[in-house]
Every structure is written in structure tokens, then in C-alpha cells.
Amino acid sequence: MDMAVVQNKQVIIRDYIDKERVPRETGIEIRIGEIELKAPKGSGLFLVKNLYLSCDPYMRGLMRKFQGSPHPPFVPGKVIEVFGVAKVVDSDNPNFKPGDMISGFTGWEEYSLIKRPEQLTKIEPDDEIPLSYLVGLLGMPGFTAYAGFYEVCNPKKGDYVLVSAAAGAVGQLVGQLAKLHGCYVVGSAGSNEKVDVLRNKLGFDEAFNYKEEPDLDAALKRSVITDIHSPYI
DSSP states (O other): OOOOEEEEEEEEEOSOOOTTSOOOGGGEEEEEEEEESSOOTTSOOEEEEEEEEOOOTHHHHHTSOOOOSSSOOOOTTSBOEEEEEEEEEEESOTTOOTTOEEEEEEESBSEEEESOGGGEEEEOOBTTBOGGGGGTTTSHHHHHHHIIIIIIIOOOTTOEEEETTTTSHHHHHHHHHHHHTTOEEEEEESSHHHHHHHHHTSOOSEEEEGGGOSOHHHHHHHTTOSSOOSOOO
């Protein structure tokens, strides 16, 4: 019996970008391919349907031909690799069975044949927690924020915390964790719009636009930081 073959929409990086240039639409392309909904026998691989995929700032660095990152750069002509949540469709790997839910690095496409299962973690869905949270609050940015704040900073109630890039995926979570822990939190961001979000939406005690501050010490004093107990984040 022939296995089902379906269309597979993919996001491909066409070429590396210049260091000083922001990514452009022409740097990537959408391809429609075909994929068999079956993991090859004897391969030890498994096939997943991607449900939620991230789009994070670190990906810009991987679009450059740069070898200094913990993650290797994307490969021109290949599917972009991202952090996501997926469901196992078929498997030749005894550790992953059809129906299992996983999170970790997968392809920016509808279906992915997973070749590095060590980059994935099996998850147990919770009716009270949307799966989309696993690419944000409870995913890589959330884990980084939690580990950095609690394991590196070791905060105490009443500490002053300065969060750099505070409007980013990790920074905004660090600031909210710090507030929940009873800290006084100041955020540094790169636009007045971001500063407004930090102050009025995310609950930071104070925030400033570092691009408009010629004197960082003065900005910190104005933000009521007179004795920083916690390291910069």
C-alpha cells in the first residue's frame, strides 16, 4: 500500500546576509515540496508535523556566515532551523512514538524529518497551558530568562535590577520575574515605544531609551539606582 504523500511548505534561506545589513525579504523564499508521511525504515529517524514555530532575534546572526555562535549558521538553499512545538506523525525511533508531542529545534516548514532527536524534548500537553507558550514564555526565551535570573543573579527581595535589551524576548521575562521577586526593576531599550511598553504594560519601575542617553551613569541615577546589588543582565 502506498504511503500518503503531501505538500510541504518550507522557508529556505537563499544566501548569507551582510553583517551590517538587516535581513530582506529577498534573502529567503517559500518552496512547496512533497514529503511522504513515513519515516524511512532502519533510519532511527521520525517525522513530525510542526504546530508552532518561533521567530527570534538570534536567527539574524545565523543568517550570516559566522562561526563564533554556539549554533552553526543556516545553510543557503536549506530549510531554516527554528525552535518549535510539533507532533510525531511516524517514527522509526523507539523513543518517539506517533502522537507524542515534542519541543525543540525543528525545520521552518509544515513537516520535518528529525535527524537530531537529542535537540528535542517530549512534552505532556496541559489543557490549561496553550502549546504556543512553549515557544515563548515556557520555551527557550523563558528558560534562558529563568536560568539567568535565578541561577546567575541569585536575586534578593529589594535588590535593584537593570535589564539590558529589556523589550526583547528574554529581557521582558527577566524584568517580570524580578518584579514578582520583589526587586526594583529598570529596563534599557532602544526606542521610546519600547520604553512605554516596559513602563505601562510590563510593570517595570523605570525605563529609558539608551540611544538618547549620552551619560549612562546619569540615566541610572535618574532611574533611582544608587547601589546596584545585582549584575547587569
